[in-house]
Amino acid sequence: MSHDRDDLMEPASQGDADVVGALLVRELPKLRAFVRLRMNPGLRAREESADLVSSICREILEHAERFQHQGSENFRRWLFTTAIRLLRNKAKFWNRDRRAARSERLPGGDADAEMAAACRSLLTPSRDASAHEQLDRLERAFEQLPEEHREVIALARVLGLSHKEVAEQMGRSELATRSLLHRALAGLAEALGPSPG
DSSP: OOOOGGGGHHHHHTTOHHHHHHHHHHHHHHHHHHHHHHOOHHHHHHSOHHHHHHHHHHHHHHTGGGOOOSOHHHHHHHHHHHHHHHHHHHHHHHHHTTOOOOSSOOTTOHHHHHHHHHTTTTSOHHHHHHHHHHHHHHHHHHHHSOHHHHHHHIIIIISOOOHHHHHHHHTSOHHHHHHHHHHHHHHHHHHHOSOOO
16 A cells, blocks of 8 residues: 555544554554563563564454544554553553563564574574574663653654654653653663673
């Protein structure tokens, strides 16, 4: 489909599931990255990010009629609010039932493993291992940050929201969220430490 995103807003606001699906496809890379970074270690040990992304998309499509036309920012806000709610509910489920999360990953898990397998012919074994190590390093560093730092980085850098949109989402001024983002990125750099190797 070659429609401009805003051209899709009107039909989407009328509950057209096909058009809402087209909007979802456009946001899918950001949604995948957002979900992956926002999963805590316990949730990551029990759930696969690809399954959670599928659940979020299914819920959005099942409730396509709820979307009100107010532009692409509103669609993105609806999508990522749904994602945050689902992630919180899944984390509560595992915590409530006291299902101890294992520290290791589930075998065969996640889209990054599938991607690595698909690209194995393009990567040397050391580059393949390095990509997984870098992703693991980033996730561990991200988990060390305070919640508000993880949120501002996810909104500004993963989703690519404007400073104004981040401020609205977090209920702060633009100046405050700019400052918070600066501190959060500095904290992430510190948590990442020097590159191994």
